[in-house]
Amino acid sequence: MQTAVACHYPASVQGNVTQNVSFLSGANVSNYPLGAANATRTDPFRVLEEVKRLTLERLGGLPGALYGPIEDALALSATHFERNAFQYEDQAALWSLRHQQAAQVMRYRQQLAKGFDEFRTMRAASRRGFLSMGLLDEAQLDMHIAGERMAEVLSQRYQKPLEALEARLHVLAQTLGLQAMVNPVGPGRLATAFVDAFDGVRVPGQLRSHLFQFYEDHLARTLDELYGQADALLAQAGYGVTREGSKDVAPHVAPGSSGGAALQQEPGQDVTLDELRSLLHAWREGTVRPENVPASHAPQRALQGRRDLRVEEVVSVASLLHGEPTDTFARALAGTGELGRSIRERLGEGARRLGLSPDHTTIGRDSEDAIDLVAMVFESLFATQDLHERCRRLYARLVLPYVKVALGDRALFDRAEHPARKLLDAITEACAGNNAETPFERELFERAALSAQRVAVEYHENMAVFEQAFAELDALLLQQRQRVFLQEERAAQAVHGRERLQHAREQADAVVGRRLSAQPLCEAIAGFLGTSWRHHLVQVLLRDGVDSARFAEALALGDALAEADMLAARAEGRALATRLLTLERTIVDCLASSGLDDSAAQHGLVSLVRGLAWPDAPRSVHALPPRIEAGDDGEDRKLWLAGGTDTVATLAPAMVQSLRALAVGDWLRLKNADGVLVNAKVGWISPLTSRRLLVNDRGGRVLVAAVEELAALAEQGRLHVAPPPRAFSRALAEVGERLRRAGS
Structure with missing residues (x-):
């Protein structure tokens, strides 16, 4: 099957620059504060060329270096499972790729270098180019989707070093007179380079998975050092910020901003487990206003002769309850806010069966934390995601398994790539907005339900159950992501078509108006x-x-x-x-x-x-007659602003500049006209009007607006920059905000 889409992704230098990096060979992070600057700055083109040299030196040998580990992985897979046609197809495809690795490495290096050329000329490639519309088969489309997914993972993993590096690159871009910039070594650029290295090559599904897995692993071992060296190089060359008092300070700079009122991160995104537990303890122990603490989270006061249950004992109790009905959890997820209480009651019943009388035992503080955080995350999912009522039973099956994970592994709340988090993200992706109106939607929901059931029955402290359930569900979700991708393309093409028509009408009207009034x-x-x-x-x-x-x-x-x-x-x-x-x-x-x-x-x-x-x-002489056109989309050109358009002219330039620097694929959180917060991604930027098309998680159009209109929304607090919409991470951030509000 082929689908018509357009897919595009988001000599050594001598002198003092080379001398400045001679000591960096083992550095993982910069020893320079962001604002450390020399009295004079090194030529920005020379500095950029040196960062390019470092990048090619560290990464330029890919993708050829991946084939050995991939071959070992395929061989290992063949020893554990009966060989099938797909494994033979993967082996044959790998053999073919290995014979083309020189060309792939060359294309990859060219794409890495192209990122630096685009930085210098501010010609960042759009993911969509309608003039280059062509046929792209499903295997190639899968490569692009896998690349986008990997870029999201790396962006989250390296958020802090990327922020520091991009702040310096922004200063360098300003020195070159550029109003915006795209990080030439950012995850999006690295994903694009890798995908384009296989342009026109069909890669089977299992082999494709190995390619991206080993590429991501290689980057994970390399990017800390690369980003640290690039950051140190820019600092030594003088590309920091101005001093404040006696210290160099790093400004909070949104992409493309120059200070002032710039676009801000959505509140509550930077939340840590230690901070959550501190807020949770204050909330549960009553140091905040008592009316903010529901009875379900009231602390179990220590009584004479009672001991805290060990974590292992609580896990054993939860395991005893695995196969039992979860109706009480489903009812609690209906919006009552009683899930924490329901979990405690069920655990109390299980403890009695094991001879652990509540007269002599109580749930310890660490176990309380795990129970409360899981309960609040699940409640937050139903508060922030478009989950239908039929989803409550599905999620209710997952409550106790996730309590068990939280009891034994704090990484559930610390690590975005934790297998249990990935599975919950995948289940939510399958269920959110799923009305089961089409056969595919019904199949997707049923597969998600089977994944939940599998975890509920088979999880016994072995995380492989989550990994296998995720792999099976993710394979079907790939089809949904293809549909979303194509929906985005259709939405972009529809807007682009209307804009081209409107632009052509305006040009024609100008010509006709001059002709009618000339004589x-x-x-x-x-x-x-x-x-x-x-x-x-x-x-x-x-x-x-x-x-x-x-x-x-x-x-x-x-x-x-x-x-x-x-x-x-x-x-x-x-x-x-x-x-x-x-x-x-x-x-x-x-x-x-x-x-x-x-x-x-x-x-x-x-x-x-x-x-x-x-x-x-x-x-x-004649005036231009009014135009009467069928299907004129006047609604599309209306401003969507709560306060009208009077304030647009008074917007802070930094805010407008911040929004203008957003690239295709960047995520935002937007409060719509009904006051509901929705996820919105920059799906397309008009080459005619520079308007931004914002689309939702399903690829549907949310808003088409000029940068100035978006800036007005941001100044009203209705628009924030946000990370990619991973359900667990967003729910955890919402829990943090909920606890902060309770303590204010």
């Missing part, structure tokens, strides 16, 4: 120019463009008709007849572009000739 014209000529010729100009502009020969011919037709009208006014019948004969075919073609058949076009020509037959007909 007195009879009604017949003025009417033809204001209707049929006007429509013809629009069609030619859309199909051939303003620089085409056809457009020049169309313009010449208007001028020729105006000259014909002058001949008619002077009663020069012979010259008029000759002129009309030479224009006959062109006039008929013009009329035909309005949808008239040959007969109707000939009739229109006769009417035009008849109007020129009277020299004494009244003539005057």
